[in-house]
Amino acid sequence: MIRESLSQAADLLFTGGEVWSIILRSLIVSGTAVLLATVVSIPLGLIIGLSRFTGRGPLVAVINTGMALPPVVAGLLVFLLLSRSGPLGSLGLLYTKQAMVVAQLVLAIPLVLGITISAIKNVPQQALLQARSLGANRLQTAMVALREARLMLLVAIIAGMGRVIAEVGAVMMVGGNIRGETQVMTTAIMEEVRKGEFALGLALGMILLVIAFTANGVMARIERQAMGA
Amino acid sequence: MSVLLKAEGVRHAYGTRRVLYLDHLEVRQGETFCIMGPNGAGKSTLVRILNLVEAADQGTIRFDGQRVSPRSLAARRRMAGVFQQPHMFKGNVLDNVAYGMRLRRRSRDEIAAHAGEALELMGLTELARRDARSLSQGEKQKVALARAIAVRPELLFLDEPAAGLDPQARGRFQLDLRRVVKELGATIVYVTHSFTEALAIGDRLAVMTAGEVRQAGPVHEVFQEPADVEAARFLGFENLLPGRVVGDAAGAIVELEQGGRVYTRSRLRGRVTVCLRGEDITLHPESAVEDISPTANRFPAEVVSLEQAGAVFRAGLDCGFMLKTTQARPAVRALGLVPGARVEVRFDEEAAHLISCPSPDGELRAGTLRPSGSATGERPMAAAAEDDSHD
Structure with a gap:
């Protein structure tokens, strides 16, 4: 049965338009979420990483805890927020791609932010000291930190993408897994398996594995570069 | 000689560890002011605070008569520093030497001219296109010095720039340094472990131990007439x-x-x-x-x-x-x-x-950390530094 399913999965990947539309939707939803998370987290991570203020330690601890936030909890929070009786219910976003982006954003921000803070904190003090000593203002010093930490920031983005594209609980809860509308790779795999249709599930699973493998490969390469830099 | 930089009542601690307890210190226009002291004496912390890259817990710093802090960007841009471990920014040697001028948004022509001069002065013209991070430690330190002098600082801080070099590279670097000090004509604050260096290029010398300036004055005077046992011990008596x-x-x-x-x-x-x-x-x-x-x-x-x-x-x-x-x-x-x-x-x-x-038990007490004007009845060292600095 496995061999038969694999063969069907390969056929679907080469011929099935639906498979690719699910893949594309997944990439768009997760890509948008990670892009937004990056836009929010990197400046915030720079500020937190470079500043000294009261409550910084507890704040970082909260962010780090958020890195392990269960997707279903993130989904539940966003569901409550966007449900008809919730504070943002009037926007009518529940069971849309936008709701899925918001849920994945909630998952991605702590991860990208946490890694960014850690990367900025690990920038050699000598680099910042040297920049300031040569006349860098705060923004210019922050740019030095960003430049020094660039490889780890890339790791943060890839890790964020890896986390959100592979999660199922949050998107299922707020997206509803509507075929042709909000169905993404993970929710499609769940549905197909539930129906006993393993071919599509396997095809999507293979794509997810390829994405995970590529992301890990890129991260490993970046880390090697960072070690050698 | 007018006073360019003055520090008063500067106190600094890392957690509960007191690292700086300075009552008064002056650096005069055009002089090379050396700072010596054993490891952990607070020299580097003092330099970072004077260089306005780190804020002191207490005290005031005046630069050219104006009260300044790390937020005083205009004052910071009249200074530059070279530290023990030179950090090379990504890019080639020329990029690094031009870095300070780019921060100041100088024109391309000015950057090219000043960077070229600094490279030539340090004998680095040949290395201008080399990846700065691929250089040897000695070459990196020369680039760091070229990068600092390229911005034409009025006040240059050198924090043991030769410390990480092997004896041969250190000798070569110190020769370059002496030449640059002579040609630059800037005011220099120079932290060094080398008595030879301090005697060769210093005008005045401050001896620091345990976060305090024990003595400050003309280099030869300090070397020959240490003000207390602690300074004498450090100066090789x-x-x-x-x-x-x-x-x-x-x-x-x-x-x-x-x-x-x-x-x-x-x-x-x-x-x-x-x-x-x-x-x-x-x-x-x-x-x-x-x-x-x-x-x-x-x-x-x-x-x-x-x-x-x-x-x-x-x-x-x-x-x-x-x-x-x-x-x-x-x-x-x-x-x-x-x-x-x-x-x-x-x-x-x-x-x-x-x-x-x-x-x-005077000797014993002189060897302990104490605020100026302590119960020993000795002439406070910080006061001695102050008197010297008014010479």
């Missing part, structure tokens, strides 16, 4: 002999606690510590006791220890009181120095420097 002035001839005659009398040129009275460098002691065959010698400080002695320290030998001598001396190999050979050998010790009256030490 190996022999610190407590005693009391019991009479005078041309100067003070000191009766040592260990026994024996030392003749000096000092005018101090009361309890003192005699400071004597090992290299100011000469050894002679014991049979020469009857020779005519201009010095009154002549003592028969027994060699109690002898050990080789690189190219020289360090000898411990018992002449009623204990002395340490450094002797070159030929002298050791000529005198047949071995433990148990008997010799005559001589040193000039000028070589014996006296430090006032009013209480019986």
